[in-house]
Amino acid sequence: SMSFGLQVTGLSLLFGIFIGALQGYYGGRFDITVQRLIEIWSTVPTLYLVIIITSIFEPGYYWLITILTLFGWMGITYYIRGEVYREKSKEYVQAAKALGANDMAVIFRHILPNGLVPVVTLTPFILVGNIFALTALDFLGFGLPAPTPSWGELMGQGMGNIFSYWLSLSPICALFITLLLVTFVGEAAREAFDPKSLNSLIHT
Numbered sequence: 663s664m665s666f667g668l669q670v671t672g673l674s675l676l677f678g679i680f681i682g683a684l685q686g687y688y689g690g691r692f693d694i695t696v697q698r699l700i701e702i703w704s705t706v707p708t709l710y711l712v713i714i715i716t717s718i719f720e721p722g723y724y725w726l727i728t729i730l731t732l733f734g735w736m737g738i739t740y741y742i743r744g745e746v747y748r749e750k751s752k753e754y755v756q757a758a759k760a761l762g763a764n765d766m767a768v769i770f771r772h773i774l775p776n777g778l779v780p781v782v783t784l785t786p787f788i789l790v791g792n793i794f795a796l797t798a799l800d801f802l803g804f805g806l807p808a809p810t811p812s813w814g815e816l817m818g819q820g821m822g823n824i825f826s827y828w829l830s831l832s833p834i835c836a837l838f839i840t841l842l843l844v845t846f847v848g849e850a851a852r853e854a855f856d857p858k859s860l861n862s863l864i865h866t
Contacts, residue, residue, distance in 0.1 A: 664840065666727065666806075667793040673731040674788065675781060678738035683769050685739065686746025693743070700736050708733040709795065716804040723806055730795060738784060745777030786848030790841050797837060813837045 681700075685693045712729055719725075749755065750773060758772045799805035800814025813833040820830025 664793065666723070666796050666812075667789050670727055670730045670734060670792040670796075671785060671789045673727070674734035674792075675738055675785065677731065678735035679742050679774070679778075679781065681735070682739035682742030683746050683774055686743040687750055687765065687769050687773070689747070700739060703733075704736045706733065709798065712799060713802065713804045716799070720807075723810065726796070726799070726806065730792060734788070734792065737788070738781065741780035741784065742774075742777065745780060746773055749773045749777050783848065783852040786844045786851065790844050790848075793837075793841065793844075 681696065685696050708730070711733075712726070715729065716726075746769070750768075755768060755772060758768050763772070796805055796812065797814040797817070800812045801817050802814075803818065805814055806812055813836060816833035817830055820826070820833070823829050
């Protein structure tokens with residue numbers, strides 16, 4: 663579950679950062695058009711759609727990664743779009759353009775390194791969502807094939823042996839502790855990169 667969540671999170675971030683950066687940099691009709699498409703795409707109920715598709719086709723590891731990635735990249739675009747909007751009007755961007763840098767170089771070499779704070783703070787929470795999504799699918803029987811170990815599969819086996827409570831309790835505790843620790847990491851990252859926290863440390 664953890665490796666699956668990391669792969670889905672990584673691919674979603676790459677795609678979301680790319681689209682959000684292009685939206686924020688070019689703006690105008692391109693931004694509005696892509697934003698409307700994202701809003702339409704985000705209204706699709708992801709979990710239900712995955713359940714419907716997996717009930718028709720046999721699910722596979724990379725197949726599930728692809729499906730969840732297609733629906734998991736949209737949230738980060740809003741943050742990257744806003745960061746690029748804010749950064750593109752600064753002097754260092756104008757200096758890079760004056761030196762002859764093309765649009766892709768300006769976006770990915772100059773603007774994005776200064777606008778990735780939301781990515782750092784949101785990554786743990788996106789990872790939590792992906793792990794929970796896979797666990798739910800596995801528990802319902804629409805996730806990874808049976809030989810693949812996962813917390814959802816273990817919970818499903820535990821439900822089939824109600825009197826052997828430890829079969830269900832172990833994966834539930836492992837999932838709870840993992841999600842809790844990942845959330846703590848996200849909170850620590852958010853505080854570490856929060857400008858207000860940095861200013862308070864400097865003044866003290």
